[in-house]
Amino acid sequence: MNDIKAAWRALVAEALASCMNAKGLAGEPVSADAVIVEIPPKPELGDLGFPMFQYAKIFRSSPPAIAKAVAAALGGMAGAAALGRATAEGPYVNVLLDRVSVAAATLEAVQATGSAYGKTDNLAGRRIMVEFSCPNTNKPLHLGHLRNNALGESVSRILKANGAEVRKVNLINDRGVHICKSMLAYMKLGNGATPESAGMKSDHFVGHYYVRYGELADGAAGGESDAQELLRKWESGDPETLELWKRMNDWAVSGIETTYRRTGISFDDVYYESKTYQAGKDEVLAGLERGLFYRDGDGAVWVDLEDIGLDKKVLLRKDGTSIYITQDIGTAIKRHADWPFDRLVYVVASEQQYHFRVLFAVLERLGNAWAKDLHHLSYGLVNLPEGRMKTREGTVVDADALLDELIAMARDEIAAKGREDIIEDPDAVAEKVALGALHFYLLHATPAKDMLFNPKESLSFNGATGPYIQYMGARISSMIAKDASGEGKARSGAVKPGLLAADAEWVLVRRVATFPDIVAQAGAECNPAVIAGFLYDLAGEFSTYYHGNPILTAQDPDTSATRLALATAVGRILRNGCELVCIPFLEAM
RNA sequence: GCGUUCGUAGCUCAGCUGGAUAGAGCGACGGACUUCGAAUCCGUAGGUCGCAGGUUCGACUCCUGCCGGACGCACCA
Numbered sequence: 001m002n003d004i005k006a007a008w009r010a011l012v013a014e015a016l017a018s019c020m021n022a023k024g025l026a027g028e029p030v031s032a033d034a035v036i037v038e039i040p041p042k043p044e045l046g047d048l049g050f051p052m053f054q055y056a057k058i059f060r061s062s063p064p065a066i067a068k069a070v071a072a073a074l075g076g077m078a079g080a081a082a083l084g085r086a087t088a089e090g091p092y093v094n095v096l097l098d099r100v101s102v103a104a105a106t107l108e109a110v111q112a113t114g115s116a117y118g119k120t121d122n123l124a125g126r127r128i129m130v131e132f133s134c135p136n137t138n139k140p141l142h143l144g145h146l147r148n149n150a151l152g153e154s155v156s157r158i159l160k161a162n163g164a165e166v167r168k169v170n171l172i173n174d175r176g177v178h179i180c181k182s183m184l185a186y187m188k189l190g191n192g193a194t195p196e197s198a199g200m201k202s203d204h205f206v207g208h209y210y211v212r213y214g215e216l217a218d219g220a221a222g223g224e225s226d227a228q229e230l231l232r233k234w235e236s237g238d239p240e241t242l243e244l245w246k247r248m249n250d251w252a253v254s255g256i257e258t259t260y261r262r263t264g265i266s267f268d269d270v271y272y273e274s275k276t277y278q279a280g281k282d283e284v285l286a287g288l289e290r291g292l293f294y295r296d297g298d299g300a301v302w303v304d305l306e307d308i309g310l311d312k313k314v315l316l317r318k319d320g321t322s323i324y325i326t327q328d329i330g331t332a333i334k335r336h337a338d339w340p341f342d343r344l345v346y347v348v349a350s351e352q353q354y355h356f357r358v359l360f361a362v363l364e365r366l367g368n369a370w371a372k373d374l375h376h377l378s379y380g381l382v383n384l385p386e387g388r389m390k391t392r393e394g395t396v397v398d399a400d401a402l403l404d405e406l407i408a409m410a411r412d413e414i415a416a417k418g419r420e421d422i423i424e425d426p427d428a429v430a431e432k433v434a435l436g437a438l439h440f441y442l443l444h445a446t447p448a449k450d451m452l453f454n455p456k457e458s459l460s461f462n463g464a465t466g467p468y469i470q471y472m473g474a475r476i477s478s479m480i481a482k483d484a485s486g487e488g489k490a491r492s493g494a495v496k497p498g499l500l501a502a503d504a505e506w507v508l509v510r511r512v513a514t515f516p517d518i519v520a521q522a523g524a525e526c527n528p529a530v531i532a533g534f535l536y537d538l539a540g541e542f543s544t545y546y547h548g549n550p551i552l553t554a555q556d557p558d559t560s561a562t563r564l565a566l567a568t569a570v571g572r573i574l575r576n577g578c579e580l581v582c583i584p585f586l587e588a589m
Numbered sequence: 590g591c592g593u594u595c596g597u598a599g600c601u602c603a604g605c606u607g608g609a610u611a612g613a614g615c616g617a618c619g620g621a622c623u624u625c626g627a628a629u630c631c632g633u634a635g636g637u638c639g640c641a642g643g644u645u646c647g648a649c650u651c652c653u654g655c656c657g658g659a660c661g662c663a664c665c666a
Contacts, residue, residue, distance in 0.1 A: 045609080310592095323664065351660050413628065446603090452600090457615065464602080464613065471626085533603065543630070551625060
């Protein structure tokens with residue numbers, strides 16, 4: 001649709017120029033890029049609209065008068081007549097596209113490209129690394145991670161659909177005081193238990209001890225000196241400490257990986273903080289030697305960023321151990337060496353905006369020219385009706401528990417609708433419906449905004465939800481299957497694009513034709529919500545359409561065949577689009 | 590205090606680089622299953638787009654100020 005818009009902008013610019021000539025007006029000709037296109041609020045007004053307000057000064061006449069002149073000029077241009085019809089509507093020049101040719105071209109494009117329909121080459125040749133998830137190994141994933149994972153995976157798929165070479169990376173935060181807390185609790189309260197002996201998923205097992213750290217003397221007192229002490233033993237390489245650390249980390253990581261698998265999330269490469277923090281220390285010390293940083297009286301290393309509106313920040317503690325930002329410095333440098341990227345996107349919550357501004361500034365100061373290619377994709381928190389999720393208050397929405405609940409609900413829904421015997425594997429379908437619901441919910445809102453998760457109202461499968469979109473896909477798949485088995489009239493008819501020119505069909509044709517533009521927009525903005533919203537609109541329009549327009553049982557075979565071709569194209573877009581927002585496409589549900 | 594960000598219907602969210610009457614879903618109320626799958630569809634009610642200025646032919650959209658919320662400004666991660 002963007003190409004059609006571009007063509008018409010050029011035509012309107014040409015028409016404006018000829019009108020200026022006709023009136024003997026001097027001045028800069030209007031460039032096609034400057035012409036504003038929009039979609040008229042009502043379909044009957046046209047497919048494209050061009051406001052004429054801005055030309056009133058040049059023409060020294062009213063916008064409606066200009067619109068009439070421009071529409072008349074367009075009417076006399078052979079190039080325009082072939083593409084559609086221009087009319088003046090008040091201060092606007094509106095264009096009615098030639099529906100038949102657009103419909104024919106769109107259906108043909110969808111059919112010819114199939115799973116590739118919608119892809120662009122806007123980012124061709126670009127290497128983009130996307131970092132997301134980044135779990136701590138002291139507890140299982142929660143709802144906030146699910147938003148992060150969905151965003152990271154979806155953005156990666158969208159960037160790839162725009163032609164980029166994408167590398168998805170994870171960073172496991174497997175060292176630090178918080179890890180030591182769960183280790184301490186396990187040492188004192190664990191009695192040698194294992195996830196197997198306790199009958200718990202291994203990451204939940206580790207998280208259980210992290211919570212129980214509060215039962216220890218130091219933990220209950222709000223102190224953490226014993227954990228700091230253990231961290232020092234860890235950094236000095238104490239064998240016993242390392243052994244326990246490795247065992248507990250393996251439990252945590254393998255449990256978290258299980259959650260990734262069940263949600264369809266994957267990575268091309270995984271970095272471990274325990275392996276990169278040392279590199280960060282080295283970089284900081286090298287920067288210190290070069291005079292980029294300074295050491296205070298206590299021995300801590302600082303960077304002064306006040307000249308660019310940031311503060312003075314500590315990069316190394318007085319005892320020489322590294323902190324959060326230290327390892328991020330090392331990790332970034334290592335990543336660029338491993339896989340030189342044109343862009344690195346960090347999918348991290350908005351609460352860390354300041355951290356990333358500092359990180360990028362430090363990396364630039366260290367002389368890394370690619371620091372300008374670092375991008376923080378900031379997203380808002382997932383809040384609960386009672387406020388923020390807090391581990392201590394037990395208000396954290398656990399990822400696995402939420403998934404289990406959604407799956408159970410989907411399973412009940414399938415049973416309630418009496419479809420257990422119709423679909424092949426109800427349990428597998430229930431899982432996919434649950435994922436569709438979860439991912440649509442997490443991705444339909446603009447990333448930057450905080451969002452509210454109200455369990456009672458959010459776990460619905462009706463209305464603007466993932467399952468609504470999946471349902472339309474299943475209905476279309478069902479129709480296609482019936483046609484293939486010989487039901488209906490479509491097989492005896494021929495596809496006639498001329499039959500798609502009516503308003504009802506045109507709504508869908510136009511929407512389908514817009515899909516590549518939507519993919520491009522989502523890629524440019526790194527915003528899956530653009531795709532999610534589009535899919536919901538398309539599904540809704542199709543739903544309205546097929547309620548009022550019989551397809552397999554249409555009056556005549558040609559109409560049936562043509563409508564089925566349209567439905568097939570819609571199904572294709574739903575399938576391609578769902579892939580981009582991590583919503584499983586279902587043939588039946 | 591400083592910085593970032595958000596404020597659209599009772600609730601959850603859309604609203605394209607400023608443009609024609611601000612749109613959905615949920616909830617409420619009323620309709621539609623002997624007919625391609627009712628996880629659906631159709632209709633009704635519901636908004637001075639936080640407030641006040643400014644820029645503009647035109648502002649939900651841009652600028653300023655104020656009010657309100659969230660987050661950050663740790664030798665925690």
